[in-house]
Amino acid sequence: MIITRALTKRYGAVTAVRSVDLDVREGDRYGLLGPNGSGKTTLVRMLLGLVYATSGEIEVLGRRIPSRALEVLPQIGALIEEPAAYPHLSGRTNLALLDAAGPGGRAARRTRRQRVDEALEQVGLAGIGRRPVKAYSLGMRQRLGLAAALIRRPRLLILDEPGNGLDPRGIRDLRELLTGLNEAGVTVFLSSHLLAEVEQLCTRVGVLNDGRLVLQDDLTVLRAPTGRIVLDTPDADQVAVLLDGQVEQRDGQRLLVRYEDVAALNARLVGAGLRVSSIGPQQRTLEEIVLSVTGTGSDQVS
């Protein structure tokens, strides 16, 4: 769905994006992670033909960007940084105007009202009425921005920081909405610096650091068991003696053990008369994975 090859963008002396090879497949829920200033927004803008690459290639839905952007953009819904609307008009009017600005002529006009209603319904703004956007809360604006991305019933959603400004309920609604759309066949590409949001939502992640794509893989692969088992036990001393040489780490009652099979280890400990409070395979969190490849945040100037 989205392929870039050696994509690079320089602004004068600053290189915002360095030789990025992005690969987003159909049906993915792809999360692009990276600290603030790592190039996420520049990359997203290049995918949409807003910013022109210094070098490298972009292909979205099988078409070259930016030369054939006008052909594919109608099938893409986008949220780019903050949502934006004309403040003195209502949300509904804003959506209708934005839709009317796009291509499609009479056919688009016939279904406009229905598509606008549908999009407002999807983001939970169905009963919004006629009040102007300037009276909206931050979360409502964000929802309206999402609705604007949905009015053309896109095949691909490109969302830059879609969770901004949403309260916990809004975040959950967003997750459910995007998961539902994805199940209906929409590919979702989103950028975020909120690891938890991506971890709960995405099937595939890429990590940008200082303009480079330092990691890109399926979340299941990244979070595959490490071959170690985490175990909590009140009998930590005895366990350490029993499994001598296999305990890699000990922190009070918590032990990290190099061992193949969780069930077998559990059986062995219980068989030896040792109590086990909890046991399970060690999995790295997304946070650990991202921090291991990005180092310190890039807001810090060192």
Add this chain to the structure above:
Amino acid sequence: MIKVELVKLLRRPRTWISVVLTCALPFMVAVFITVTHLVPPPGQGSAFLSAVLQDGALYPAAALALVLPVFLPVAVAVVAGDSIAGEATGGTLRYLLVRPVGRTRLLVAKLISVIVYVLVVVLAVTFTAYATGVFLLGPSRAAAVGQTPGGVAGVGGGAVGGGLAPTAGQAAGGAVTSLSGAPLSLLQLTERIAGAIAFITVSMLGVAAIALFLSTITDSALGSALGALAALVASEVLVTLNAATVVQPYLPTRYWLAWIDFFRQPVFWRDIQRGFGIQAVYVVVFLAAAWANFSTKDITA
């Protein structure tokens, strides 16, 4: 897209506030004249004002002369300067472009909406001024001023030379007095007002083109509006500067007041044609520059 731009223009309170304010100035002037019966002597003050007591139907021309130097260019520069930069600042530009609206198409739609705005303002001024002129000043007062035909005709004689004078403002007074010598029929007056509206609209398009170009360069709507106004002020300064004679024929405001020549009998075409020509050049050059810049620009706002 054009329709969308027009809806945006017409549903924006600013549009109507600026139209009302622009119409209010000539109305205010007319009220003062009605109350005091004092007008500038022929050849002085704003064009046509000396003649409106004789013929209220001429007030649209006087009103256009009142709003042309400042009100109209300011309003046009604000609207045109806001066109791209305002969308950039508001964040809506990026959403329009990914909807998608082609960049050239967006620019054309913006230009058309600015043209419509100019027409709305100019026509609003013309019609309100006509109504004001007829109801407040009235055509009946012609006799009262006609009591001094000698003096009027005397200034009228000098008016032909006035067309060549360095500032068209002086020519204006002359044109009106020569007009009083050979009165225009209502049809002729209508034709000539139409001609003047066309000329003023094209002159304002020159302003709009400069502001639109600046609007594609900066994300500040204020900056591009003020930039265009600065260009006009510079032009006005140079127009009156003898040392700058070399560049004067090419300045955007040089022939701004040439529409007054529509009210001569017969119409004095030379400056009108030059005015149209120079504005066409400004429009083409600055629109081309706006297009070249906007279509290759990184949209980072």
